[in-house]
Amino acid sequence: MAENDDDLIGINEIASMASVSRQAVANWRARFADFPKPLADLKAGPVFRTRTIKIWLRKRKVPMARVVSLINLKGGVAKTTTTVAVAETLASKFGKRVLVIDLDPQTNATTMLIGEKRWKEINEKGWTLATLFKDALDPHNKIFDLKKTLQKKVSDVQGAEKVDLLPSSLDLIDVQDKLASAPTGQFYSVTPIDLLRLAVKSILDDYDLVLVDCPPNLGIITLNGLRISEGYIIPTVPDVLSTYGIPQIVKRVGNFSREIGEDIEPLGILITKYMENSTVHMNVSRDLRRRNDPPVFETVIRQANQIAAAAEMQSGRRTLKQKYGYGDLTTRYIEFAQELLEKMEIEA
Known part of the structure; x- marks a missing residue:
């Protein structure tokens, strides 16, 4: 019919x-x-x-941007490195337009992509997301400038020119605790969890994927990232301390999702810094896959010295393999990017 x-x-x-x-x-x-x-x-x-x-x-003019947050309550799990590496891989190997939104006050994703010198320059001018949240604390203070804050073509990887960045700032540490008391606007039309969504909605359509690097907590700034996301990834080292908070993440995000009436899907756990000779890593990985709540990606990112070296911003262009090594690491990031695209039903 x-x-x-x-x-x-x-x-x-x-x-x-x-x-x-x-x-x-x-x-x-x-x-x-x-x-x-x-x-x-x-x-x-x-x-x-x-x-x-x-x-x-x-x-x-659908299709439009797909937004994914990366989160873990434990630091040192390669969350930020994964965010940047996947962004650069999606751009250089799959031709995707990618926006990285750095909400983590440690600013590691920002410095990986633009270097510490450039970050200091824009931070002094207030061209970071900290200004967006500071504005919310004072209705008369409207300094945030999206056009100036958006850093374009930030990657030093050849072929990854389609990676843009909304940078973070150390100032987010002081701002977060104050956001709960931020004014809600006339008729309570703006809540603290909607600040990022309202600020960036005009540019999201410019990208195929948006990756949000969230702070290692479930506070208001993290909720801003989740608010614009259709799903989230939990990068984790397969040990007890790194995986301990996963049930809390899933429960809290699930409750948040129900409260706002929108689906935020746990796309899966990504095992990082995996060491094959570690009994703990082997057992914890097996348990995570057995529970499958949330599901675990097939790709495993093994421990590699190149992870630390990749964080060093360089002046010239380099290939993906030069940045992440000629060994296993680069291949794994490509495999994970492919798996993510398939999971989200995005054409590679």
Whole structure:
């Protein structure tokens, strides 16, 4: 039977029509105020008029950016290195336009991509995400400039010119604890968890993927990153201390997801710094895969000295293998990027 534009469709049908995941559609509903309102909210979910959805999709020129957060409550698990390496791999090997959003006050992703000298320059001028959150604390203080803050073509990897950055600042450490008391705007229209979403929504469509490097906590700044994300990845060393907080992450994000009424899918655990001769690493990895809650990516990032060397920003261009080594590490990042694209049903 031919489809009638006056037919009613649900979230699954919209996802199929746009060739994206159900989570992506949920993300559009949260991100775009002009997304069509449902005609009814049934027990099975909201239903929409097909014609209005088609018009909206054409207007938005779908496909659009897919946003993923990376988070772990434990430091030293290669979360930031993974964020940057995957961004550079997606750009250089798969031709994707990638935005890295650095929400971690340690600023490691920022310095990996633009170097410490450039970071100090823009930090002194207030061209970091710390200014966005500082503005929220004072309704009369509107200094944040998205155009100046957005750093373009930041990677030193050949072929990764499509990687852009929204940089972090050490000032985020002082700002986070104060955000809970930030003014909510007229008619309570702006909440502290919506600050990032409102600030960056105009540029997200410029990218295929957006990777958010979250702080090692579940505070308001992390929730800002999750608020714009359709899913999240948990990079972890397979030991007791690094995996201890995973159930807390899954539970807290699940509760947050339900509270805002949008899906934020646990895309999976990525095992990092794996040592084959470690009984602990072997046993913990096995237990994580056995529990499968959340699922564990097939790709494993092994321990490698090149991880530390890759963090050093260089003045000239280098290949992905020159940055991450000619051995196993580069290959694993490529394999993981491929696995991530497949999981998110994005054409490689």
